[in-house]
Amino acid sequence: xxxxxxxxxxxxxxxxxxxxxxxxxxxxxxxxxxxxxxxxxxxxxxxxxxxxxxxxxxxxxxxxxxxxxxxxxxxxxxxxxxxxxxxxxxxxxxxxxxxxxxxxxxxxxxxxxxxx
Amino acid sequence: xxxxxxxxxxxxxxxxxxxxxxxxxxxxxxxxxxxxxxxxxxxxxxxxxxxxxxxxxxxxxxxxxxxxxxxxxxxxxxxxxxxxxxxxxxxxxxxxxxxxxxxxxxxxxxxxxx
Numbered sequence: 255x256x257x258x259x260x261x262x263x264x265x266x267x268x269x270x271x272x273x274x275x276x277x278x279x280x281x282x283x284x285x286x287x288x289x290x291x292x293x294x295x296x297x298x299x300x301x302x303x304x305x306x307x308x309x310x311x312x313x314x315x316x317x318x319x320x321x322x323x324x325x326x327x328x329x330x331x332x333x334x335x336x337x338x339x340x341x342x343x344x345x346x347x348x349x350x351x352x353x354x355x356x357x358x359x360x361x362x363x364x365x366x367x368x369x370x
Numbered sequence: 371x372x373x374x375x376x377x378x379x380x381x382x383x384x385x386x387x388x389x390x391x392x393x394x395x396x397x398x399x400x401x402x403x404x405x406x407x408x409x410x411x412x413x414x415x416x417x418x419x420x421x422x423x424x425x426x427x428x429x430x431x432x433x434x435x436x437x438x439x440x441x442x443x444x445x446x447x448x449x450x451x452x453x454x455x456x457x458x459x460x461x462x463x464x465x466x467x468x469x470x471x472x473x474x475x476x477x478x479x480x481x482x483x484x
Contacts, residue, residue: 361413
């Protein structure tokens with residue numbers, strides 16, 4: 255089946271630094287990629303949707319200047335958490351979708367971010 | 371706005387016993403409904419989906435779910451649970467057109483005891 259990878263799987267950084275998370279579709283081309291954030295014991299919250307070659311669409315309440323998303327190719331999207339603070343600590347999950355059918359959304363394993 | 375409620379945060383069942391995980395949704399039109407499973411270190415895997423048609427849908431790994439419009443529910447069932455089913459299960463609702471945003475429930479953690 256389709257595989258989506260995320261790198262790194264774990265990252266610990268100091269407050270004020272920026273962190274980049276990569277999301278790759280390994281064996282298919284993704285027209286759309288999604289970034290989610292998951293807090294402990296809570297559901298996945300959609301942060302933004304990105305289509306290759308265009309600007310990401312952010313959900314209400316998500317700071318676009320803080321969470322920079324780049325979807326440079328059909329197999330790679332990156333999420334950069336700029337000037338990270340402890341409240342940004344969370345589990346970030348990406349997914350990639352082929353076409354518009356919702357069942358073809360494939361999820362990455364997630365990236366755990368801890369900001370000290 | 372669409373929403374999903376999974377009332378059970380944690381469920382423990384014995385191996386071989388039957389399982390039912392509850393899911394209630396709120397959506398103005400006919401929803402797209404999903405069940406996903408998340409194992410530690412793994413991405414979310416789609417178990418099954420409902421878009422239209424037969425309200426009883428079969429999924430992978432022996433799971434099934436029934437869409438009940440009158441109860442706004444989409445409960446997940448399995449007749450006999452295996453130890454490998456221990457994981458977190460998420461119900462999700464998607465909008466039926468346009469932006470196609472998917473909203474997830476808070477998840478139910480399943481523990482399987484021998």
